[in-house]
Amino acid sequence: MPKAAEPSETPHSPSSAHEALALRGALALELINTETLDRGKQRDTLSSPEALARWWEDVCAHYPDQCGIAGAETPIIWTSDLLETIKTLRLALRTLVTHVVEQQVIENDELQPINAILALGYAALERTEQGAVKAAIHLRDPEQGRVLAPIALSALGFFTEADWRRLHQCRHDRCIVFFYDTTKSGTRRWCSPGCMNRARSIQHYQMTRKAAVLVST
Ligand SMILES: [Zn+2]
Numbered sequence: 001m002p003k004a005a006e007p008s009e010t011p012h013s014p015s016s017a018h019e020a021l022a023l024r025g026a027l028a029l030e031l032i033n034t035e036t037l038d039r040g041k042q043r044d045t046l047s048s049p050e051a052l053a054r055w056w057e058d059v060c061a062h063y064p065d066q067c068g069i070a071g072a073e074t075p076i077i078w079t080s081d082l083l084e085t086i087k088t089l090r091l092a093l094r095t096l097v098t099h100v101v102e103q104q105v106i107e108n109d110e111l112q113p114i115n116a117i118l119a120l121g122y123a124a125l126e127r128t129e130q131g132a133v134k135a136a137i138h139l140r141d142p143e144q145g146r147v148l149a150p151i152a153l154s155a156l157g158f159f160t161e162a163d164w165r166r167l168h169q170c171r172h173d174r175c176i177v178f179f180y181d182t183t184k185s186g187t188r189r190w191c192s193p194g195c196m197n198r199a200r201s202i203q204h205y206q207m208t209r210k211a212a213v214l215v216s217t
Helices: 017-024 026-032 049-062 080-101 108-118 142-161 193-216
Strands: 035-038 041-044 121-127 133-139 167-169 178-180
Touching (some): 017 026, 026 080, 049 080, 080 108, 121 142, 133 142
Antiparallel strands (some): 035 041, 121 133, 167 178
């Protein structure tokens, strides 16, 4: 059965409008951020269909409400085809987020791969146990749609509702992670405390070196 959009008590329950939007885009951003830089080398978490299955399990443990969608009883078949389709979606999302962050023009063609995935699902009304009606998403291809549709829906909600000025790429020059700033001040610059500390220690090192050079001249 599809899940209702009822308030949840998950660890990611939003406490502010910014957090609610970050949660909305979580699946899309998590997918984009499966590509990382490790000591200057590009790393891909989604290296095989099995790795994709592990990533999805992990993401769904964090965001159960975002992952839950119609067709939950249909098993997901983790094939190379599904992996390739996910990577196509990831590339489209990365292009979109990059253009948003860099304030470049977004072309209709760039949205097409995301729209193709959205077409896997359709909205429907369903009767609840209490006799009311609720919105639900049904899938034309549950085997693949169970993974693809929630990510595309996350992107749809996020890119149409979020404050684009709060979307950033980590300022650490060896990090390519994108994040949504949920701070009150809206001044977050790094994806994680780790990146902030590394960036600050580099800055500190450069400043002390500069000071040392000035002293010795
Ligand atoms: Zn970072």
